[in-house]
Amino acid sequence: MSEIALDPAPFVHREDDGIASLTVLVDGIHCAGCVQRIERTLAGVPGVVTARGNLSTRRFRLRWRDDQASAADLIARIAALGYGATPFVERADGDSAATNRRLLRALAVSGFAAANVMLLSVAVWSGAVSDMDEVTRGLFHWISALIVLPAAAYSVRPFAGPALRQLSRGQVGMDLPITVAVVLTLGLSIAETYRGGPHVYFDAAIMLLFFLLIGRTLDHQARARAGRLAENLLVLRGMEATVIDADGRQRAVAVSALAPGMRVLVAAGGRIAADGSVESGRSDVDTSLVTGESVPVAVAPGAEVLAGTLNLTAPIVVTVRAAGEDTVLAEIARLIDTAGQGRGAYVRLADRMARIYAPMVHIAALATFLLWWGWLGAEWQAALIVAVSVLIITCPCALGLAVPVVQVVANGRLLAEGVIVKSADGLERLAEVDTVIFDKTGTLTTGALVLRDADGISPDDLAFAAMLAGASRHPICRALHAAAGHPAAAGGVREHPGDGLSLALGEGEARLGRHAWAVGGEGAAAQGPELWLSRPGHAPVAFRFDDSLRRDAAETVQALRRMGLAVELLSGDREETVARAARDSGIDVWRSGARPADKLAHLSRLAGEGRKVLMVGDGLNDAPALAAAHASISPAAAADVSQAAADLVFQGAALGPVAHGIAVARRARALARGNFALAFAYNVFAVPVAMAGLVTPLIAAAAMSASSVLVTANALRLGLGRKAK
């Protein structure tokens, strides 16, 4: 992140009555105590109206009187407590919040109705074996109807709405069998209550809704939480740029407000916010996120720079280029769009099961009706009762409850290890992969450089070069400095952006930098990142660097192989570097120099062979491939676009979460399938009983609760596995 403090001014929202408000994301809070400390400190500042933190989202909402306090001061106070505060504009996730509320309200209403109707039902059931007369039973049924009908009409909406939409598109999901079961059950129960008969299933219908709503709510909340966390990761990058106005004044502007023609100042160490050309200044730019190239590129006035690249050595002024269809970002966005379309056709496991399950259940119910009415010669009302009892007993709990619970437990377990599951079906697709393709720079490697062949360099040269390198922020210099054990930097070192460092000595000038500048003449082409040291009276010395692999890269590749996955390396970097990374991490199949379109072509070729590919990548150049792959994972340090395209995001320096994510996904799939098997086994016993007309409301209610508890308990086994480990 840049070292210039973010100016919160562009993020402040001003209300009419002189109150200003701002949302900040606070990094580093772990408990309610941290939240309290910040809240108390801010509440003590004159002019502050509200300072309220949310521990779940790490976000603080600040409101203050504009004339008495300032945003910059408040943020400085948070920083003084030792926390990082980043202002941002909260994206309107009103849609998700509204859905959450709707689900919770429906859950509360159905829970209330289910509890009260169960009180009445227990009385009816015990009355059946004691002395309750038909009038009292009828009264209880009418009261049940009074409670359940409005409650069910309200709480069936989260299912009925999607079911109607799916039906109008000619699809069948799991919402349809749920809605049909509830509507038919209620209709039959009303008729039966009116006739004064015993087959009244109000309790079963509302209980079904209650259980299914629990699953639906858990599922939604887990997804919303993952979405917020993923958004937080992006916010922490900082989302503003320093614009230089025509009169030379500098002001901070949110990145989204940048317009073509603006002049943007990019400090050394800052990320370039928009595509453009360098107007003044010379520097080196790290383009690894965009091109996968690990060696920084030297830029001078007139050079083109891309959004998302990192300015390294000196401040530069960039003129924002007209945003058009020909910018690199737009091109990549187009590729992502087309690449992601294939994925829309993926059908979730529960829906696939529903496609088989729903027709089977409905046919069984219809067959029961025809059997009783036509063949056994029962009255049509009696036949209908038996048919509906088949529908009730085959309650789709495994579809509506078990899969969401498995997903929630799996997501929670991954989250504890720093893996965020972003897309709804990401985990299911992850379980199916048979090939893993890694990008190199920033994914298989850390993106940090280490000195190669340090033994071949004399300690004296290394110590001297490191003394110079200590004065620079350039990543190669830092790597050199680190390799020598962080010696004190020499005084009087001058930095020449794009060239290197120089130090005036008594006998002449010592230079550390690129070959042409430090040594002079045309040397051999650089094979990866390198520095040359020249000093008067000494032969020039070369320092060569490697992008170091993540600590557990080789281990993870092996683990993936053991899981039966093919592993490939696909990089935009040069052949020699890619070959070395492949050798060190133990990957046999690799390709270098791949552009975004090449990566995409490679993926579609594999898909054509029937392989299901997991793409692991971080760069902008990987983003189309991430969107096109069967499943995708990107590290938290990845480009914004790539994170948006990926299904999962992992945090931390280790690569292990990739293998671990696949393991958890497979386990989750096994449990979900186990739940379907349980549901099937249960139906094998229950359906014949129902078709024989032996089901009573008591049996229906008991069977429904038992099956729901069973599949939920089975799903929770995924969480228990962690404790055993």
Place this chain on the structure above:
Amino acid sequence: MNALVFLIPAALLLGLLGLGAFLWTLRRNQYDDLDGAAGRILSDDEPPEKS
């Protein structure tokens, strides 16, 4: 049997009270920060709420 005339409405009323309370807490955003709310109860002196 006459007791039912009181008891059923009483049970329903209590249930409705609970439902109403839940909907009220929902409207007051009490479920937005479950982690934070769990810890907040442990700290004794709340910062002054002026809003």
